Amino acid sequence: MLKHLGQVGLWLSRQGLDAADLDEKRVNQHLSDLQQAGRRRVAGPRGMVPLMTYLREAGVVPAPQVTPSPAEVLLERYRCWMESERGLLASTMLRYANTARRFLTEQAMVDGEFTPEGLTGADLNAFLLRECTRVSAGSAKGRVAELRSLMRFLHLHGAIPMKLGGAVPPVGGWRFASVPPTMAASDVQRLLDHTPRDRTVGVRDYAILILVARLGLRSIEVARLLLDDVDWRCGEIVVRGKGRREDRLPLPADVGEALVAYLSGPRPHLKARHVFLTCKAPRGPIRADLVGDVVERACLRAGSSKVGPHRLRHALAADMLRHGAGLTAIGQVLRHQDLATTALYAKVDFVALRAVAQPWPGTEAA
The missing domain is CATH 1.10.150 (DNA polymerase; domain 1)
Structure with missing residues (x-):
């Protein structure tokens, strides 16, 4: 970006223009001149957007006069x-x-x-x-x-x-009409095992993954997590969920260790108190969609089919159900307001369902 800024400054000087004369039309002309001069690597118009945004925020380039439609x-x-x-x-x-x-x-x-x-x-x-x-x-x-x-x-x-x-017609979609997609606990563990932790990005991604896998946090809840939300003495974590709800969950040992490993590394001096920060400029709190990118990269490394963060949440509920946890306990971990929402996960316990399923009339039980 500094290279782009220098090239734009030299081009303005050759054209006898000031920085205040710069706009998208002149930027495109500058890029066209670079291509005609034989430059092999020339940024596109989208690549110049951060530069123009910065110059306008700094008051160097006036804001475009656009008449709204x-x-x-x-x-x-x-x-x-x-x-x-x-x-x-x-x-x-x-x-x-x-x-x-x-x-x-x-x-x-x-x-x-x-x-x-x-x-x-x-x-x-x-x-x-x-x-x-x-x-x-x-x-x-x-x-x-x-x-x-x-x-x-x-x-x-x-x-x-x-x-x-x-x-506006309603859209048909009935509750309990389908089985929630899930994945095996071994597949979730494979995503964690294939996340390298030798660099800051890997340590951060591992902490994000284990929060989603062990506590079932939503993407937005991971992004909202603050340093003050982790109570190390009590071993609890405050989750800021839907509808401005705040819930306290126990902090498992492996999750706490992953957070300590990430927070012990170098961090930029920012006013934001968010736990997870971006690793590239501009530095700041992560967005919720970064959690999906972290899960997608983990799937690629593990050679698994691509899934989203919510699939790990489903996997946690299914694993708790297989280990004998009741729907009330699962609903408390997933922070469901209605137990009927948690009841959807009862359909994924196929082993227990086979024990109570009746054979089809006229056939022998499988």
């Missing part, structure tokens, strides 16, 4: 409504806004003009059918809630004449 204006009003009227979290507002942008772009644009007043129930059905072909049933149910929220906002603010929220 009518759709962007409406989406900004929608975000403000979700925050002020509905009190949604930032992550939830981002998901709702992304669905709203995609829906309005696909269904409310006619010949390049933004016409939300012409939306109908058929537009909602068409969009939802397309979504169902590419996402799971659970995600499709989320699209229903997101679309109904958008329709409520559009009607309240006079963008559409009719209440179209009731026109």
Whole structure:
């Protein structure tokens, strides 16, 4: 990045321009000039985004003067409504806004003009059918809630004449209709064993993996973990879960050792009190999606099929069930609010189910 900055500075000098004259158009011209000069390795426009972002934050390059489109204006009003009227979290507002942008772009644009007043129930059905072909049933149910929220906002603010929220069809998806995907405890252990711990990244990844595998933490719970959440004297850990819940869990010895090994290494001097930090600049707390990357890299090293962090959570519940733990205990470890959610894992204990299964009429028991 320093090399890119130096090249841009030399190019501006040759062109007789100042840093304040720099924008995306001139950056593209600079990259084109480098290619015409025979440079073999030239960054693309996306590679220059961090540089332009830094220069704008430092006040060296003025912010671009962009006139928002009518759709962007409406989406900004929608975000403000979700925050002020509905009190949604930032992550939830981002998901709702992304669905709203995609829906309005696909269904409310006619010949390049933004016409939300012409939306109908058929537009909602068409969009939802397309979504169902590419996402799971659970995600499709989320699209229903997101679309109904958008329709409520559009009607309240006079963008559409009719209440179209009731026109959003529900998505079929019945509880206990399927067996939750899981994996054997040996496969989980293989992921841990194939995680190298000779470098800082490996030590951090191992600590993340063992937290997910032994305590069933969600990705966002790993990312939210603070240094003050680990009570070393009592051997407990505070987990900040869904709905602003805080639960205390016992800290197993192997999990504690993995955390000590990671926290004993060099750490940057940051104001953030998060346990897990990025290992590359810009240094700071990890995002929740990094946990999925850690699990994916572990699967590649172990030669296993790719799974997500939630699969390790399912594996923990299945292993506890096989070792005789009751559903109440499993629900406490996984921090389920409803025992009916935990009951879903009773279906993965095939050994116990075979003991109570009745033979099919007219056949002998297997």
